[in-house]
Amino acid sequence: MQPLFEAFTKDTGIKVNVISASSGLEQRIKAEGGNSPADVLLTVDIARLEAAVESGITQALNSKMVEEVVPVAYRDPNGQWTAAAMRARVVYASKVRVPQTSITYEELADPKWKGKICIRSGQHMYNNALFAAVIAKHGEAKAEEWLKGLKANLAQKPSGGDRETARDIAAGKCDLGIGNTYYWALMNDKDADKKPWADATKVILPTFQGGGTHVNVSGVALIKTAPNKANGVKFIEWMVGAQAQPMHADMTYEYPIRAGVPINKTIAGYGALQADPMPLSQVAANRKKASALVDKVGFDN
Amino acid sequence: MTGTTHPAASDRRHGWPLRRWPHPRATLFLIAAAALVLAPLANLALIAGAGDDDLWPHLAAHVIPRATLNTVLLLSGVALVTVVAGTGTAWIVTAYDFPGRNAFAWLLPLPLAFPTYIVAYVYADLLGGVGPVQSALRSVFGWSSAADYWFPEVRSLGGAILVMGFVLYPYVYLAARVMFQTQSVALLEAARGFGATQWRLVRDIALPMARPAIAAGVALALLEALNDIGATEYFGVQTLTLSVFTTWLNRSSLPGAAQIACLMLVAVAALIALEHYGRRRHGFAGLDIRAGHTTRVALAGPPRLLALAACLLPVGLGFAVPLLYLTFEVAARGLLIGFDPALWRHTLATVLIAAAATALIMALGFGAALALRIVRRPIAALAVFIAGLGYAVPGTVLALALLSPLVAIDNIINEAARIMGLATPGLILAGSGAAVVCAYVVRFLAIAIGLAQAGLARIPVDLDDAARAAGARPAGLVRSIHLPLLRPALWGAALLVFVDCLKELPATLLLRPLNTETLSTYIYQFATRGSFEEGSLAALIIVMVGIVPVIRMVRAADTVLPGLALRAEMARRNPAAVRGGA
Incomplete structure (x- = not known):
């Protein structure tokens, strides 16, 4: 700054x-x-x-x-x-193992990704806001199902940060990860050490079904x-x-x-961002519930 | 031994003002030290009292049990690693001579100079899936991806235990070494003369005598581990401290967070009290006032290699590996060539704040321990106990709790200035470096007190009584007996406190004045952006600044012969006391 x-x-x-x-x-x-x-x-x-x-x-x-x-x-x-x-919360995907170029947040809970997703702590504020957006979109009960599905798809216990998520995909531990838009760009543009992690992955701008990308x-x-x-x-x-x-x-x-x-x-290389139209105040209103859901489904355990 | 055994006659003889309550100045000092720590703790309790009871069924069902289990496992693991590594190496460099022994004596404390979370990043990078270690394994064995083989996960509870253990063992090392150095040669040599093996010497004499010091060292290491937030979050270990933060920030309940912090504080206080109770009947007066040094046994053959390896492992893992990693990053990123000139200013700010805080902490901590030694009343013991509790609260929480008391004092000053018609000075405490110094004092006072008490526990109380009976005044007693004998402990504590101040992060982050960075906050701003390596040079500066007092301390401890110096001093001042004490 x-x-x-x-x-x-x-x-x-x-x-x-x-x-x-x-x-x-x-x-x-x-x-x-x-x-x-x-x-x-x-x-x-x-x-x-x-x-x-x-x-x-x-x-x-x-x-x-x-x-x-x-x-x-x-x-x-x-x-x-x-x-x-x-900034948008997006999907980092293995260039080699993930052919698809679009994805929905809902799909992240699909059992076809079992054991293939990496993510940082569910209590980190970036994930907290994403999960709150899911609650705002689908209601608490459906959001809980979704979170359980996502948890079941994790390759490992949530830890590290967004850049470690890209690193773990590069290392072959998982195929998909969730991270912020700027982390990937910084790895790609500003840090020669981490360029290989960016090279092994691509950024997909996910959307909510019938909506846009969580920002x-x-x-x-x-x-x-x-x-x-x-x-x-x-x-x-x-x-x-x-x-x-x-x-x-x-x-x-x-x-x-x-x-x-x-x-x-x-x-810009990620594609055109269609930000979800939901006002952020609605995301904020569901933060506490999102945090409680993470505890309830044992997301970080 | 309590104050009641004190001869009241001697008080009268010296004309001390308060006959009913001896040593009013020492008592006042103790109360002031306790009040300093009590202020933020009371404010914390106040915040906790603000409510949010409806949160607890949720916390009790989903958060606290697991967080408690993780915390207990983490602390048990760290205790094991720090005791074995710290005590083992301290004994080896004190009792034996082997090639490199002198270097190890000052290398062994150095891991402490690294911020724990930086070492966590380093190992996650080195041992992670795309790191050099696994890459080498893959090319040697022809594996193509991490899915083809098993490798222990660094970002795990086990990883956290090892990283913290090898960064924090110096607390135990320094405390134990001071004790081993000053313990009775006569006792050890007598045991040797009776044919005791080295192992029995350690188990039956050296260890029991050093127990208060080892306990103090482990307690400090564990409190540091307990309050860690960076490494545990990164490694995905859901500890109680982490749950304090998520309760505050995500569950949006500062009162709830304060409640968890208060419960942790009570648990820690209970454990410390239990440890005190556990050794209440043991006499630890193993200090030899007639001779200085334990003679070191020269090692040969396999034991020599064994001693070397035992010292190399913790120094290598806790110091050499992170040092090489950071040096490599400094070179690879051209951080020296593109030297950030602001780093000079940050280094100066860091050292000044740390030095001021260290001086204050040492004066308060050793002052409090000595005052307790003189006052010897339950209330004095309670004051010292309270003064040592600041370390049991996570740094950010402590900083939050410290804000209101500091601002309250500022407001009083401003109000006074208004009444006197002067210009109001604004937030001269809360808005200046004084706030950071205050936070360090509250947080690290426990280190000085712990090591001072461990050191004092080894000086026979009879010695005090003999000196007093022979007419020595308390100040003279402290000056001619306690302080000279405490000198190694003083150096050890000053070093620990100084290095801890150098690298303190959470309280500094929240309380530092406008436009001020310490080396630690400077590193942190890179870490939050996902490239802690950019802070490598600042991390190395912390280590370099930390090495100076380490070398000074080790040299002092190796050359000063406290026993001889003491004996000469005592004989000069008061022959009767020497006869009585020895």
Whole structure:
């Protein structure tokens, strides 16, 4: 993210002071209260954005510019957060052993894949959001059946991360894996060591039956106690603006949220993304249930 | 031995102010140390008390039983590996001479300098399906894919036990070595004279005498393993600590997470209390104040090779392999040529914060242990016990719990400034490096206290009483007897604390000030992007910074003759005490 901040400073003369952490920043801002120096919170995953809203540290953005640029599905209905970029949760497949070029999320539970799928922990936030989307689509009972089916198809106990999933496919441990769009592209473009793992696999953009591909967001929220509110709003508008959006595409390998901004070439190579139209707030609403289902079916055991 | 045996007359003689409660300053010190740790723990209990009872049927049915089983298995495995590797190597380098012994003495503690999760990544990479080991096996045996043969899975409970065991055994090694070095030569030589075998010497004399130290070392290693999140998540081991995080982040219940953390804290506290109870009747006063060093037996023939191999295995697995891997990555990725200049700043920040925290932790930890030695009241023991509990809470949870107390103090300061008409300073504690230092103190105080107490347990209480009876004041007692005898333990503890501060991640991540990175958080940002190798250079810098105090410590421990120094000192200050003590 650092290059983005530097570009913002160069563009506006506003210095950006940063703390980055994987979790808990909303709790820190909440505890800091009125003296908190935080103006905006940037985070990946809808879960973290919702957690920030729930902890009461955000305020409505009220930006005409953001409302024009960002599609309704990728903003909070009450204006408490907006997406800045998107990633999709997709299938990595063995080039050699998987001839098909399209797949549905539902098919991942089909017994024909028994012992052939690798995935990281079902409690990881990326999987949590995917499973929540399945619940939102099909209801809890059907989602449980699906999750059981997926569990039965796993080649090994869930562990590692998305890049290990590609590595395990390359090693022949499994044929299919589930991962985020940018991990594969980074292996392919940026890391010579891991290029063979990308070479052994291909990315398929799966869809829900009768729907699109599950996407998640990196988003940003304005803090209620922001000491520099005007600069905070300026920053958020800048992040979805015409200058920053191509940087999202080429540096973090995410899908730009702004229409018309070119997608990174490697990512574009996966095919045209048809993002599922379901609003992310519905995904967020089913997160707890998804987490409970993972426990219930013993997905990580 | 309790305070009641203390001659009240001596208190009067020296005109101490509080006759009913002797040693008010030492007592106040103990209360302050305990309060520091109690503040975040109480806040944690407060968060836990906020509710979410409806979560528990689910947790009890699907989460806690398995997580408890996994945690118990993980800790048992790590205990076994660390005790065998740590105690075994400590005895070998203390009791024997063999080629490379001097090098091993300072190489053996070094695995500690690696963040556990980095070592986990390294082994998953080396031993994984496409890694060099399996690739070599495939080309040798002509297998075409991983499906053609069986190979143990690194990302598993067993893998987690081995990785953690070989990274964390130095806790036991350092604690045990200090004890072996200072234990009674006379006793060992007497036993030898009566024809005791080496094995009986170890089993019946050296080990029992070092038991408090070994227990303290294992406890530290286990608490570190218990609170790990990076390696266990990566290896897919569903531990209680992991369930704390999923309860907080996915089950969206911070109170529920705090409740699990509190239960773990109670369990840990009970286990520590049990261990104390278990050795309540044992006298461990095995310290020899008349002579310094155990003479090392020179090995020859097969035993020499055996000793070499026994030291090589943990050093190789815990240190050499990850070191070579990271060095290779630094070279392959041109991290030295494309040196990130920000790393200088991060290194400086890391060292400054770690050094400040270490100084504070050592002063508080050894101060508390010494104060307890002087006060000798149940309430003092309780204070020391509480002060050592911060290590039993996962780092992120501790950081969360520390936030409110820090902000509360900041608010008081700001309010005071407002009343006095001064400019309000803002979050001078919670928003600065002080927050990180505070977190380190709360988290690692247990290390200093544990090792100080283990060291003190070996100094006969009679010695204190004799010195006191001869008119020594508590401060003099500490200065002329306790501290000189504790010196090896002090070095060992300072090293452990410093290295732990260098590599601390979860609390640093959440509490560090704006625009500040430590080496550890710097590495982490690459790890979260799926390419921890980019952080290799920073990981090597942690190791290099960690080596400096290791070498210093080992040299000090090998050359200082605490017994002789002590004897001269005591004879000079107080001949009566020496007669009484010896």
